[in-house]
Amino acid sequence: MKEVMAIIRANKINQTKKALVDAGLPSFTANRCMGRGNRPVDFEMLEALKNETEDSADVLPSLSQGARLIPKRLLSMVVPPEQVSRVVQLLMEVNRTGTQGDGKIFVMPVTEVYRVRTREEGLSAIDEMAG
């Protein structure tokens, strides 16, 4: 099993949830978090945005400035290994706006999974159709 952890824009969560349900992968865990990205401060761009009030509402949140943190959503789901690439593609399609700040996706190994209700373990514990 693999854990797919995605850090995405907070306003994309509903679209992402819908896309995941449509793809037959309804289960996930979400968390509110704060983060900053790789981009260094671009003060020139900030100044330019101040003068242009029209677009600034869309662009400002995507500028990560040093220690200033941006609210994000952390979405994590455990899927069978053969589903990983599908999930990653789906998450990227839905969340891509093409500007920096769209987020990151990490894939991590998970060694054991249990379903608490039925004590099932392994793949059948995350099979959405069974149970």
Add this chain to the structure above:
Amino acid sequence: MIMIRAIVRPEKTNEVMQSLLEAGYPAMTKMEVAGRGKQRGLKLGQVIYDELPKEMIMLVVPEREKEFALRAIMESARTGNGNFGDGKVFVSPVEESYTVSTGIKE
């Protein structure tokens, strides 16, 4: 790549973040968590606090930079004097990592 998850004192978060920035790790995510350690929380008089507020800092770094990143976190998160409650750092493997905006796999 590895994911470093550090659970630190909330009042130390800014210091840890600054030290990570200076060490060249601007990208990180943090969230508020609550937990207890092996001291089973804090006992003040008759009251036991076993869900102490902490902050979890998460970052993914190349494996060869592990020691360096860990040192940046540990040295800034420590209060000195060997106090309990300074936190824990967990390291786990990350197999793939993608940037959503570009779709590039790193």
